[in-house]
Amino acid sequence: MPAMLPIIDLNAITQTFASCDGCPVTALQEVSLHLCRHEFVSLLGPSGCGKSTILRLIAGLIRPTEGQVRIFGQPVTEPRDEIGMVFQKPTLLPWLNVLDNITFAMRHKYGHVEKREEARARQLLAMTGLKDFAHKRPHELSGGMQQRVSIARSLLHDPDILLMDEPFSALDALTRDEMSLELLRIWDERPKTMVFVTHSIQEALLLSDRIVLMSARPGRVAAIIDVPLPRPRSLATLTAPAFAHMAYEIRLKVFSTHSNHA
Numbered sequence: 001m002p003a004m005l006p007i008i009d010l011n012a013i014t015q016t017f018a019s020c021d022g023c024p025v026t027a028l029q030e031v032s033l034h035l036c037r038h039e040f041v042s043l044l045g046p047s048g049c050g051k052s053t054i055l056r057l058i059a060g061l062i063r064p065t066e067g068q069v070r071i072f073g074q075p076v077t078e079p080r081d082e083i084g085m086v087f088q089k090p091t092l093l094p095w096l097n098v099l100d101n102i103t104f105a106m107r108h109k110y111g112h113v114e115k116r117e118e119a120r121a122r123q124l125l126a127m128t129g130l131k132d133f134a135h136k137r138p139h140e141l142s143g144g145m146q147q148r149v150s151i152a153r154s155l156l157h158d159p160d161i162l163l164m165d166e167p168f169s170a171l172d173a174l175t176r177d178e179m180s181l182e183l184l185r186i187w188d189e190r191p192k193t194m195v196f197v198t199h200s201i202q203e204a205l206l207l208s209d210r211i212v213l214m215s216a217r218p219g220r221v222a223a224i225i226d227v228p229l230p231r232p233r234s235l236a237t238l239t240a241p242a243f244a245h246m247a248y249e250i251r252l253k254v255f256s257t258h259s260n261h262a
């Protein structure tokens, strides 16, 4: 049944890093995770539990010490175009304007940017509320706007898989809510398989189909929580009684995961 084939498949991943003091660090231990097509999954867990490591494994930036990572059923051996990534910081090139930042990878790869791609870049700018900023340099934008540019850039290829590593963590609370809702709109409009790293229970609940709760080092999957809140979600979702109830349940689970560990 092809519909059941996991798009992202992590099988018994253990990840060990060498460290300066000679003691290897086990960042992940026996992590298995299976994501279906167009599923939105959040990774929630304390700093250092291996969330970014999971994204880097999926992106093909590192190879697992043990276990297997498969994308579309194939082992991951290198970074691929079907995967977009948004980091915690905007990582824009300061000497290029917004539009050129968005199309940079394409220009770098093919030596030019087709009209069609430039039109799409402008459309993404409009979608992220930056229509009038195409010719501004990054330093002329606020942190939130720069992060929107990063998100627009990650969407230019319309990747099947989008990996987001605490993309809103540097933003103030109001911008953060706004960005979450914007991301929901984008995902509703052009569904993709998403892995979203966050420290925020509310953000994870608002966005996700499932939340993967991770335990502290070595990172393991402590629980996988289904989020049956109806879609499309909106600001009103945040005030639903079911939302508050789930947030409370997850907080209890986080608490017990941490105290078990201590």
Ligand SMILES: Nc1ncnc2c1ncn2[C@@H]1O[C@H](COP(=O)(O)OP(=O)(O)O)[C@@H](O)[C@H]1O
Pocket (backbone or CB within 6 Å): 017, 018, 019, 025, 026, 027, 045, 046, 047, 048, 049, 050, 051, 052, 053, 054, 217
């Ligand atoms: N390249 C690396 N070399 C050595 N240690 C690393 C490396 N990358 C990550 N680690 C360690 O692995 C653990 C998990 O890191 P990370 O995935 O960044 O955690 P998180 O994103 O959950 O905060 C941390 O202890 C970190 O110090």
Ligand SMILES: [Mg+2]
Pocket (backbone or CB within 6 Å): 051, 052, 053, 165
């Ligand atoms: Mg991280």
